[in-house]
Every structure is written in structure tokens, then in C-alpha cells.
Amino acid sequence: MTTLKKGDKAPDFFGVDQDGKAHQLEDYKGKKLVVFFYPKASTPGCTAEACDLRDNFERFQANNYELLGVSADSAKAQAKFKDKYKFPFPLLADEEKEVIQAFGVWGPKKFMGREYDGIHRTTFVIDENGIIDEVIENVKTKEHAAQILK
Numbered sequence: 001m002t003t004l005k006k007g008d009k010a011p012d013f014f015g016v017d018q019d020g021k022a023h024q025l026e027d028y029k030g031k032k033l034v035v036f037f038y039p040k041a042s043t044p045g046c047t048a049e050a051c052d053l054r055d056n057f058e059r060f061q062a063n064n065y066e067l068l069g070v071s072a073d074s075a076k077a078q079a080k081f082k083d084k085y086k087f088p089f090p091l092l093a094d095e096e097k098e099v100i101q102a103f104g105v106w107g108p109k110k111f112m113g114r115e116y117d118g119i120h121r122t123t124f125v126i127d128e129n130g131i132i133d134e135v136i137e138n139v140k141t142k143e144h145a146a147q148i149l150k
Helices: 044-055 057-062 075-085 098-102 141-149
Strands: 014-016 022-024 032-037 065-071 091-093 106-111 114-119 122-126 132-136
Touching: 014 091, 014 098, 032 044, 044 057, 044 065, 044 075, 044 141, 057 065, 057 141, 065 098, 075 091, 122 141, 132 141
Parallel strands: 032 065, 065 091
Antiparallel strands: 014 022, 032 122, 106 114, 122 132
């Protein structure tokens, strides 16, 4: 699964958000970037996580952070999710799983006795120079901002 760790160079990703706007690592040089991967837009855990980040967005901005959500949902599903909950940050629609694979968060999961491949809820905190500062694998959806901004 996730092989990236603190001190590694972040993958030079490229992805498109809910509005068709391109995002890549280089766009965030000079800022800290929180890339949070979530399994599926508009599901309870993902909604709780993204809403917690939204509710603390001003704290992130005050500390020079940008936020970027990523899932394998379509741009339409991401736009609906973003609009419904008024998220002030972009959501990448990574249907081809290129960004997801680059960060190593796709793999076997278990839910209610069933095994399947899916996105592991993981957050990467990347510093101003594109180096991974932290990898959070045990995401607490309702208090995720506190895990990052500690």
C-alpha cells in the first residue's frame, strides 16, 4: 500500500478538478499542501472529513496551507459534493486513478467481510518544497483538521 513516507519527494501529480481545472504539484510550490484521499464523494465518512476541513479552512489558510481532495469519482459527482457542502477547496476527479496510484493509496480493503480494491483514506502533508512532511493513514474523519494542524 502506501510506500511514501515523511522525507520523500511528493509525486509530481497532474489531475483535473470538478470544474475541469488542472492541478499539479508545481502549482503549490511555496505553500504547504494537504492532499486528502477519500473513498467516495457524498458518503458519511467522506462528508464528515471534508466538512471538518471546510470548517477549519481559515486556520489552514492562516498557516499557508492549500487543500486538495482526491477520489475516483467523476467530475460531476465531485462538483455536486463540493456545491452541496460549499467546500472552498478543489476536488480532483481521478477516474483513471493516476494520482491515486502515484500516491500509493489504492489497494485491498475489507468491509463487512467482503474484500475488494479501493481507495485507502490517507492524507499527505507536503511542504513548500514538495517534500512529504507527514502521512496520516489513521484519519479521524470528524477531527481531521486537528490531526493536521496540531
